[in-house]
């Protein structure tokens with residue numbers, strides 16, 4: 017780890033390059049202050065493939081309840097498809113001005129097959145079977161598939177949001193701009209990407225790109241968060 021630091025109290029920067037190139041915790045906080053919900057992206061700039069891959073990998077590494085990983089990511093670069101998505105996403109220009117659009121799609125339900133597949137994968141990767149783990153599998157099999165599909169989808173969607181959060185942080189770390197979006201018609205997006213046929217439903221989207229500071233009304237505005245004493249209770 018580098019010992020170079022940037023003060024965590026440094027003001028948020030509107031520059032296209034995040035402050036510091038530290039790999040320590042203060043460097044991460046500085047980049048999280050630099051990150052903002054980018055309103056205007058530079059349509060001429062493209063995020064490098066290796067950066068996109070690391071951002072997606074951060075989402076894949078996100079923890080999920082019981083490790084079921086009940087969501088998938090679609091990386092959309094096709095211009096025609098992104099135009100269609102923009103039309104059902106309040107015409108938000110970042111969808112097409114960014115270079116990549118990540119679509120977070122959660123399982124529409126928990127089925128025995130899906131639960132078994134993840135438990136079997138765990139046993140295969142780790143090379144052994146464990147009684148406690150198998151009992152846990154049986155417990156999930158006896159509860160999740162019997163629940164209402166909407167309850168299961170809502171649970172899966174919450175896991176997708178953890179992945180979204182990880183991707184957001186990873187994008188900031190990579191000095192890539194992004195904007196998380198719920199402002200779209202999920203049923204229409206499911207149709208565009210044919211998600212229902214794959215047992216998936218769209219949850220959130222994340223355009224990736226680079227800020228066009230000259231055309232962005234938000235870039236120079238102060239980041240607004242409640243003060244720490246109204247956010248944290250120490251017990």
Ligand SMILES: Cc1cc2nc3c(=O)[nH]c(=O)nc-3n(C[C@H](O)[C@H](O)[C@H](O)COP(=O)(O)O)c2cc1C
Pocket residue numbers: 051052053054055108195196197198199200220239240
């Ligand atoms: C789940 C979620 C959905 C959001 N949907 C949109 C959206 O559709 N369009 C948009 O411009 N911003 C959207 N935002 C951005 C928020 O408005 C923004 O993150 C918040 O105001 C805090 O500002 P900051 O991200 O710049 O710090 C969304 C954020 C989250 C976390």
